[in-house]
Amino acid sequence: MIKSFFFVLRLAIAWMLAIFLVAILWSNLPLIGWIDWPIVLAGMITMALVVAGALSHLGRVRLIAGRIDKATLANRQRRQIEIPFEAGEAFDLLDAAIRELPRIEHVESARDSLQVRARVGRPRTYGEHSMGRWNPLLWWFGIPRNQILATVTPGHDTGSVTLICEPEAPAWSDWFQVDDATNYENAEAISRAITRRVGERRRGEKADAAQTATEKELTVARLSLLHAQVEPHFLYNTLASAQLLTRSDPARADEMLGHLIQYLRRSLPSVDEEMSTLGAELERALAYLEILRIRMGPRLQVQVDVPEPLRATVLPPMMLQTLVENAIKHGLEPRTGGGTVWIRARAADGDVAITVADDGNGFNSKTSGTGIGLKNVRERLRLAFGGDASLAVVANFPAGVAATLSVPARYQREVSHA
Known part of the structure; x- marks a missing residue:
């Protein structure tokens, strides 16, 4: 209430002084300066409008701000x-x-x-x-x-x-x-x-x-399902082959079962870690390929060139395995003469490039598959590394397909030999 009173009083005093100054100037005018009523009437009307305007301002400030203080009253x-x-x-x-x-x-x-x-x-x-x-x-x-x-x-x-x-x-x-x-x-x-x-x-x-x-x-749920459900046909075929070999070649049967155990051990999901390493994924892929080499014989050749320092590179699990399986299923298995699978890794410009290549059928519409596996690989790369990782799939020369994963080299982990 006090702030409102002083606000109106301040405006009234300012206008009174202005009107007083105008009255002085009016009184000094020749001929009409002696007439007082025009300036008195104008002054009274002005003061009435000033007070009315000030009260209107106070009412609107209270309506909008809900309070009246120095901050809300200011122009x-x-x-x-x-x-x-x-x-x-x-x-x-x-x-x-x-x-x-x-x-x-x-x-x-x-x-x-x-x-x-x-x-x-x-x-x-x-x-x-x-x-x-x-x-x-x-x-x-x-x-x-x-x-x-x-x-x-x-x-x-x-x-x-x-x-x-x-x-x-x-x-x-x-x-x-x-x-x-x-x-x-x-x-x-x-x-x-x-x-x-x-x-x-x-x-x-x-x-x-x-x-x-x-x-x-x-994606993690799909990965866990992939971990838990090893491909039935691969498992059945491997066990059937091992059963036959126990009769004709027990040593090779024992070797096959050893590789199967290694593959299954690496395929079990880890509840503690969402990411794996290139070394661990390479062991899984090699166990898989060794089993297929026993089954396919000389039709399958494997060449690996992965330097030891790069094996600590962080990699989503089952990613390398997906590329290797694609090379076998869509490249070499349909081919009567079989072929070779290459796995290599190189570091350059802050990235690690991991390539899985084959000299099989290449981009053949009958054996190229649906592309769901590669789509999942790209999506998991995006979720794990954002835009810092990529997958490129190109034709291999003179035949086959080469798939290259590029992941940041700055992600490293101590290699486990368990």
């Missing part, structure tokens, strides 16, 4: 808003929020200097002004617009916004006029718009993270 509003994005993103968000203001008339946006200037039309909050164009207050100040100055100060992954909303009039005019809380309204509207946009961005990020986590869980 000029300042806000300091922290946006949790880097300065460029914060500027784009601020610029969009300002452009969405009602009655926005002109926006000057300078992205390099991180500044936005704008002019906003001031609404006639309660319709036409009292007395229309005969209102003496309009003779002095007219109907000024509001203006906005916003600056983004870069921080550490944040942008600090300094927002100023004020009348398009000099600061001294605040002694004589009120803005009907329009600048307070503009400042609050921009603050709300920024908060809403930050919230939408955060919800979008959370939704993307949740979707990525769901995709990763589905």
Whole structure:
């Protein structure tokens, strides 16, 4: 109540002094200076309009802000808003929020200097002004617009916004006029718009993270199923071959069962680790290939060139196995003469390139499969390494297919010899 009283009193005193100055000038005019009633009448009407305008301003401030204090009564509003994005993103968000203001008339946006200037039309909050164009207050100040100055100060992954909303009039005019809380309204509207946009961005990020986590869980689930369900035909055929060999060649049967045990041991899922190493995956693939060499005989040749230091490279489990199985099933098995499978690894430019190649049928539509295995390999690479890993499948020369995994060399793990 006291703040409201002093606010009205301040405006009244300022206008009384202005009217007193005008009365002095009027009294010094020749011919008409001796007539007092025009200046007295104009002064009384002006004071009535000033007090009425001040009371209207107080009522609107209380209605919009819910309180009356120095900050809400001021014609000029300042806000300091922290946006949790880097300065460029914060500027784009601020610029969009300002452009969405009602009655926005002109926006000057300078992205390099991180500044936005704008002019906003001031609404006639309660319709036409009292007395229309005969209102003496309009003779002095007219109907000024509001203006906005916003600056983004870069921080550490944040942008600090300094927002100023004020009348398009000099600061001294605040002694004589009120803005009907329009600048307070503009400042609050921009603050709300920024908060809403930050919230939408955060919800979008959370939704993307949740979707990525769901995709990763589905991939891990498929991988666990792949671990738990070793291909039945391969297992049955291997056991059947071992059973036959026990009668004709017990030594080879024992060798086959040893490789099968090694393969199964490496195929069991690990509950502690989601990632494997190139060394562990190579052992699994070689156990698989050794079993097939016993079954296929001289039709299958294997050449391995993987340097020992690269065997600690982190690799999603079953990924190398998928490429080796593709080379056998779609490249060499359908071919009467069989062929060779090459497995090699090389380090270059911060990446490790792991290639599985064969000299089989190549891109033959009858034996090329559905491509689901390679699609899963690419998806698992994306989930494990983002955009830092890739899979390339090309024709091998003079025959066959070469599939190359490129993974970051910076991911290394101690090699286990268990």
